[in-house]
Amino acid sequence: MNELIEKLLEAVEFGKVDLKSPYPPQLRGQDGSFELTQKAIETGINPQLILESALIPAMERVGKKFSENKIFVPQMLMSAKAMGASMVQLKPFFASGSIKTKGTFIIGTVKGDLHDIGKNLVAMMVEGGGWSIIDLGVDVNADRFVEALENNPGAVIGLSALLTTTMVNMGEIVTRIKAQNADTKVLIGGAPVNDEFCRKIGADFYAPDPQKAVEYLNKLAS
Amino acid sequence: MKLCALVFWWQKHNIMKYKSLIINNPEDLMFGIAPKPVKTRRGLEIGGGQVYAELNFTLPIMSINEGTLKEVYNHYREIAEGALEHAVHLNSKGVVLEFETLLEMTKTPSIGVEIVKIMNDICEEYYQKHGLASEIRLTPNDLREFERPALQRTSKFLEPMVELFERGMMAGGDLLSIESTGGKEVSDEALMMCDVKGVLFALAVLGVRDMQFLWGKIVSLANKHGKIAAGDSACGFANTAMVLAEKKYIPKVFAAMVRVISVVRSIVAMEQGAVGPDKDCGYEGPFLKAITGIPISMEGKTSACAHFSPLGNIASACADLWSNESVQNIKLLSGMAPTAYLEQLEYDARLMNEALRAGKMHCSILQQLLVSSDIYTDPQALILAPENVIRISKAIVKGDSYVANARDGALTALDIIEEALLSGKMKLPEMETSFLPIFRDDLNSIPDSENDFIAMMLPMLDPGKFILSEYGL
Secondary structure, three states: OOHHHHHHHHHHHHOOOOOOOOOOHHHOOOOOHHHHHHHHHHOOOOHHHHHHHHHHHHHHHHHHHHHOOOOOHHHHHHHHHHHHHHHHHHHHHHHHOOOOOOOEEEEEEEOOOOOOHHHHHHHHHHHHOOOEEEEOOOOEOHHHHHHHHHHOOOOEEEEEOOOOOOOOHHHHHHHHHHHHOOOOOEEEEOOOOOHHHHHHHOOOEEOOOHHHHHHHHHHHHO | OHHHHHHHHHHHOOOOOOOOOOOOOHHHOOOOEEEEEEEOOOOOEEEEOOOEEEEEOEOOOOOOOHHHHHHHHHHHHHHHHHHHHHHHHOOOOOEEEEEEOOHHHHHOHHHHHHHHHHHHHHHHHHHHHHOOOEEEEEEOOOHHHHOOOOOOOOOOOHHHHHHHHHHHHHOOEEEEEEOOOOOHHHHHHHHHOOOHHHHHHHHHHHHHHHHHHHHHHHHHHHHHHOOEEEEEOOHHHHHHHHHHHHOOOOOHHHHHHHHHHHHHHHOHHHHOOOOOOEOOOOOOHHHHHHHHOOOEEEEOHHHOOOOOOOOOOHHHOOOOEEEOOOOEOOEOOOOEHHHHHHHHHHHHHHHHHHHHHHOHHHHHHHHHHHHHOOHHHOHHHHOOOHHHHHHHHHHHHHOOOHHHHHHHHHHHHHHHHHHHHHOOOOOOOHHHHOOHHHHHHHHHOOOOOHHHHHHHHHHHOOOOOOOHHHHOO
C-alpha cells in the first residue's frame, strides 16, 4: 500500500485531524488527515482510492474497535473529525462526480422525541462508512421524512426513538414512506425498539448499535 | 436585616449560598434521617426517622391523543389503586407516587391535571379508609428542550409548564419537582467528547443560572398554595453520562466527574427555597443532603426496570425515599409491574426501617453492607460512599464561585478515585485510567472566576448552540 495512504489510514483511525492537533499524543507533531489528504491529491493519487483505501477502512476499524468495547465514543468522534478534515480536501471531487458515495442515508429522531445521542452516533458511523448523510434532527414527523425522500430518491431511511410513547410514531412514518415508494428501505433503532417491533411496523431492519447499521447499509450497497 | 443583606449579597455576586455542611460526619449521613425533615399534608415525615417507598411509573407502549385519553386515565387509575391496595396489604408506613408527565400531558396541562386529580382521589380514599398516608410528587417535563437553541426564559412552553405546576398542585400534587434542562444543549456534545470543561460550563454556568430562574418561580408558586417545592435532578446530564458509561460509550471515571459537577447546579433549587425531598434520579442527592440537610429520594437496584446502574445498593445508604425510577404499566406474572415494584420498594424500606427501629448500631451495620457491596466496583459508586460524599462536599463549599465549587469537587473526586486505584482496592482498565491525567489537567486549567471561565470557554463553544441572554448573561 502507498505510504501516504497508510499514514492517512492511521491518522483517521487514531483521530489525528491536522498538524496542530495535540491528539492523539503518539502522533503529536505529525501531519494529520487534512495535510495527508492534500499531499495524496498533489501526488496524483486517485481521490476515489483515497476514500476507499484509507478513509473507509479506517472508519471500519474504528467501528469494529467500538463494537468490541476497545475504544470510547470520544475516540470515535476524533476519528470522525479526522475523516471530516479529509473530506474538506475531497469535496471538489465529490462535487465534480469523480468520487461517488455508497448512497444517501436520511436519518432523524421521530416526532415527539428529542433524544439524539444515538441518532448522531449512527449518522457519524454511516458517514464514515462512505455514505452521504441527511440528518433531519429531532422531533421529525412523517411529512419531513417523505419530503426528504422525494428530494433524494433511492435514499435509505433511519428512524430513532427512545421513549415508549414515541416509538409508536415510527409506524406511521414507515407507512407513509412505503406508500411513497414501497422499495425504500427503512432501518430503526433506539432503546425501546427491537426486531419484533421492527417487523410489526413494516420496517426492514432493526440496528441494535451503530456498527450494525453500517453493516446493513453496506450490504445494501454491495 | 442582616440576613436579608446576606441573601442579597450572594444573589448579586452569584455565588453559592452554602459555605459549610449541615452534616459533617459520614456516620450522620444515614437513610431515613435528615436534619431538616419534610412533613406532608397526610402525615408523611420524610427524613424524620422512616424510609418510604416512592413509586414511579409510566404508560405502556401507546400514543397519547384524544382517542386514547380515556385509556390513559384508566392506566393511571389502575396504577394508583394497585399500588396503594398492595401498600395497605404490606402494612406500608406511607407511599409517594411520582407522576412524571409525558410531553402531551404538559403541552396540554388539563391532561396532566386530570391525572393528578384521579390519583389524588385514590390517595385520599386510602387515607380515609385505611389511614395510609400517601402523596403525589408532580414532575412536569421541561418542554423548553423542544426548541433549539433553547429559549430558557422566553419560551412559549414556559406558560403550559407553569400552568401544570399551579393547577396540578391545586389538584393534589403536593411535592413539586422537575428535571430541568438548562445547559443541556452544551452538555450533550460535551458528554460525548468527554469534555470536562464543557460539562462544567453547561452545569455550573448555564445550569446554575437556569435553575435560579426556574426555581424562583416554582418556590413562589409552592409558597402561594402551601405546597412543597421538593427539588430538581441533573438527570439529563449526569444520568445521561451514567447510562452512556453503562453502555461503554464513555469512561466511568468521566461519569463520576459529571455527577460531582452536577451538585452545584442541583443545589440551586435549595438556595431558591426548595426543601426536599430531592428527586429520585438525582444521584447527586447525598451531596445535597450533606450540604443542606434536606431529605432525599434515591433509586438503585429497584430502578433496573428503567436503566442499569452500578449503584444498586450504595444508592440507598442515605435515602429517605426509595424509588424505582420508572416502570411501564404492563402485566407481569405476579401482577401489574408498578404494583410488583411497589412491593420491592416496600421490602427494601422495611429492612431500613427495621434498622432504624433497632438503633444506631444496626443502621450503621446495614449502611456499611450497602456501601461495601458496591463501593469499589465502579468510580460512580465510590464517590457515593458517605465518607467520600462528605469529603467532596467539603471541597465543593470552599470555593468562591459555582465554577470553583464544581472544579474543586471534581478534583477531590479524582483524588479519591486515584487513591482507590493506588491502594489496589479498585481496579479499572487502562482505557479508563488513561483519561484521569487528562481530566486533572483540564480541571486545573479552570480559573476561580466565573467571568474568566466564561471568557475562556466562549471561543471554544459553538455560538449557534445556545443563547447567552436566555441565561441572563
